[in-house]
Amino acid sequence: LDKEDVVLRVDDLQKRFGGLVATDHASFAVERGTITGLIGPNGAGKSTIFNLVSGFYEPDGGTVTVNGADVTGKAPYEVADEGLVRTFQTPRKLEGMTVREAMLVGPREQPGESFLQLFTDPGAVRAAETANIEDAHRMLETFEIDHLATQPATDISGGQMKLVELARAMLAEPDLLLLDEPVAGVNPTLAVKLREHIARLNEEEDITLCIIEHDMEFIMNLADPIIVLDQGSVLVEGSPDAVRADDRVIDAYLGG
Numbered sequence: 001l002d003k004e005d006v007v008l009r010v011d012d013l014q015k016r017f018g019g020l021v022a023t024d025h026a027s028f029a030v031e032r033g034t035i036t037g038l039i040g041p042n043g044a045g046k047s048t049i050f051n052l053v054s055g056f057y058e059p060d061g062g063t064v065t066v067n068g069a070d071v072t073g074k075a076p077y078e079v080a081d082e083g084l085v086r087t088f089q090t091p092r093k094l095e096g097m098t099v100r101e102a103m104l105v106g107p108r109e110q111p112g113e114s115f116l117q118l119f120t121d122p123g124a125v126r127a128a129e130t131a132n133i134e135d136a137h138r139m140l141e142t143f144e145i146d147h148l149a150t151q152p153a154t155d156i157s158g159g160q161m162k163l164v165e166l167a168r169a170m171l172a173e174p175d176l177l178l179l180d181e182p183v184a185g186v187n188p189t190l191a192v193k194l195r196e197h198i199a200r201l202n203e204e205e206d207i208t209l210c211i212i213e214h215d216m217e218f219i220m221n222l223a224d225p226i227i228v229l230d231q232g233s234v235l236v237e238g239s240p241d242a243v244r245a246d247d248r249v250i251d252a253y254l255g256g
């Protein structure tokens with residue numbers, strides 16, 4: 001792959017939690033324009049990789065490059081500035097906020113824990129200034145969830161929350177969007193909607209996506225290539241058909 005064709009490069013990435021090796025010399029690249037699937041058994045280290053590349057965890061070794069820029073060890077808002085934005089497997093705490101307010105919490109820095117950070121983190125404040133109500137509302141319309149704008153963010157369904165997360169991430173104008181289990185716990189009707197929106201972002205808005213998904217049917221029909229993680233490193237990478245037929249992948253899932 002040429003340098004400019006790679007939006008994310010992970011090289012020899014390592015992360016330990018005490019004695020547990022969560023990321024074990026992982027290396028892979030996400031090609032611009034693709035929907036790349038990241039799969040693997042529970043505990044394989046998929047979410048950890050997302051946390052490492054988006055600046056939420058600091059790696060013990062290795063490098064992360066986004067659009068050619070070394071972002072290893074950078075803060076989430078700095079990584080977002082290079083074009084990489086992520087959503088969370090478990091939506092963040094949004095108590096006391098309406099959907100519209102949740103959309104306005106600094107999209108580029110993705111505070112995660114508390115609204116307070118918006119006022120204490122200079123990066124967050126800068127990011128918040130760039131978001132505005134009209135942009136947020138337009139984005140909610142694009143995702144067909146503008147009718148939820150004044151609802152408490154904690155009162156909407158899990159699937160609707162996933163759509164809000166997607167809309168919020170898009171406010172940051174990413175080149176690469178990382179989605180952690182976008183259809184987990186989502187009803188089938190909304191899962192179809194999510195799929196359509198993801199395909200639209202890729203085809204019409206030139207967004208590259210890297211998607212962790214447990215639902216094998218969903219990911220195999222949406223993503224190409226598929227990267228299989230096992231025990232913190234890349235086991236296999238290839239087309240959905242190649243991955244499906246690979247004995248090592250079958251063994252990893254049975255063993256896990």
Ligand code: ADP
Pocket residue numbers: 017020021022040041042043044045046047048049
């Ligand atoms: P996956 O998303 O593939 O299911 P994770 O990346 O969440 O896997 O976890 C990989 C391993 O790292 C697991 O054994 C998990 O318990 C461990 N792990 C992940 N995050 C932490 C953390 N913050 N502290 C301690 N252990 C963690």
Ligand code: MG
Pocket residue numbers: 046047048089
């Ligand atoms: Mg996970």
